[in-house]
Amino acid sequence: MQPQQPDDDPATVLAGYRPPSQLVQDKEIDRIDEHCRAFIELSPFATLATADADGWPDVSPRGGAPGFVRVLDEHRLALPDRQGNNRVDGLRNVAANPRAALLFFVPGVEETLRVYGTATLVGPDALGLDLTEFGRAPLSVLVLQVRRAYVQCAKSVMRSRLWDPAARVERSALAPFGRVLRDHCQLATPMPADDVIRAELAEEL
Structure with missing residues (x-):
């Protein structure tokens, strides 16, 4: 095994980044406020990030009608699980390791919303809500206990031209x-x- 070169050392690489501004640090909150709620209620698409008991990550796309992820209150989100390929990798991960994150997108909006927390998996009737969509009830519901939330700036979506029709x-x-x-x-x-x-x-x- 060859010795690690200075420019391969993670600490050295990370030292090349300037510290985040105070504004960037302060925008992180511990709840779903009115602005986060508005974003989630307009979002038809999100990615769910989980990890298994050994820390191996998984990320999967989730979608539905705008607001398909329900805001139960300031500290809880409900993500119904719809008909899929039945691998249920993310759900198995949550059963072993409750840490999870959601990244929300709204078509035409260049900012994104990041929400982190701990998740539990419950049955489709556990919350007493009608979660039927496309004529089907979900098979289960992931409930995320929110620990952190913040709106991500538009730079990555601007660079990607994600919503630009000319870039389709x-x-x-x-x-x-x-x-x-x-x-x-x-x-x-x-x-x-x-x-x-x-x-x-x-x-x-």
């Missing part, structure tokens, strides 16, 4: 999803055409 990528730039599945799974037979796959997915929303 045509689906044809990538291989059809069916071909990707066939290659990744080493299937001998072709998968259905993408429009057939999408139609089947739409029936399971």
